[in-house]
Amino acid sequence: MRRDQLEHLIRAAGQVLDADTVIVIGSQAFLASVPAGLPPEAVRSIEADILPIDDPDETKADLIDGLLGEASTFQETHGIYAQGVGQRTARLPEGWQDRLVALRNENTGGVTGKCLEPHDVLRIQPRGMTHRIFRGLDVPTCGETMVGLHRLRSFEECVSEVLSDGVPGDFVEAGAWRGGTAILMRAVLKTYHVTDRKVFVADSFRGLPPPKRRYGADRGDRLWADTRLAVSLAEVRANFARYGLLDDQVAFIEGWFSESLKAAPIERLAVLRLDADMYESTLDALEVLYPKVSPGGFVIVDDYGALEAGRRAGHD
Ligand SMILES: C[S@@+](CC[C@H](N)C(=O)[O-])C[C@H]1O[C@@H](n2cnc3c(N)ncnc32)[C@H](O)[C@@H]1O
Secondary structure (H helix, E strand, O other), rough: OOOOHHHHHHHHHHHHHHHOOEEEEOOHHHHHHHOOOOOHHHHOOOEEEOOOOOOOOOOHHHHHHHHHOOOOOHHHHHHOOEEEEOOOOEEOOOOHHHHHEEEEEEEHOOOOEEEHHHHHHOOOOEEOOOOHHHHHOOOOOOOOOOHHHHHHHHHHHHHHHHHHHHHEEEEEEEEOOOHHHHHHHHHHHHHHOOOOEEEEEEEEOOOOOOOOEEEEEEOOOOOHHHHHHHOHHEEEEEHHHHHOOOOOOOEEEEOOOHOOOOOOOOOOOEEEEEEEEEHHHHHHHHHHHHEEEEEEEEEEHHHHHHHHHHHHHHHO
């Protein structure tokens, strides 16, 4: 990573956390102390460790992982990524805060990256395996789903469990993107030779709505402008077809959740999966669909552990 790339990452991390200061630990922190630059072998890494300030439950570190982390849209666009680090991830040398080296210029956009002093970098002691992939926080963008393997496994267990427990109802994914997770649901039904349940795939099929003023949790959300999140119905249908899983057990509900779900022919649900990234979208879907979930069924809010908007909608 070059110094200007680290500066860009500091700026992005500050924006994601709505903070004017972030801490950079790990080897990329060297870049702040060596303005002339490092030798080529030292700048090969494309990852920098960001330690958010005041993050006792590590939710801010998770946010960094989700939005700027490995396989994120940010990495896809800029070729570099951040790993959110929590206080539990690394033990830092005594007095490290007093030796931080500030990196701030027009490239960091008003955010100060406080970088660990080089000797302190060498004295960091990891505290064990806390990588986000093992915590189900990765968001890969190269496949049919941006849900990482850990979450997919747990989701598959939910679908299998309601089948083996005989929990009545169909399955919904609200927020399908390329369709991968809904394709998995249909595949599980096929595996167990279930022919009397449906998979409903609900999406605008044109991305997210712009945030509305009345929903504070969505304030400043820019995902509506991200055209990569707009995947057409034709493309999602083609993805189902490629796996031989496009049939009359799959139904598509096209449109904004605020309008489309009320009219959808959904009576009872065994699994409700919500993955819509925004407070408004998550709440709209929950309000209509939650009352239809059978006792013993599952409600999964994918964003609950990653995005404040998802967590708040789940609680509200
Ligand atoms: C994070 S992606 C879903 C990822 C997907 N579950 C997967 O397996 O990769 C969010 C999706 O929610 C959809 N979406 C968000 N808000 C919506 C709304 N209010 N109405 C309809 N679709 C919405 C977007 O179009 C997008 O496809």
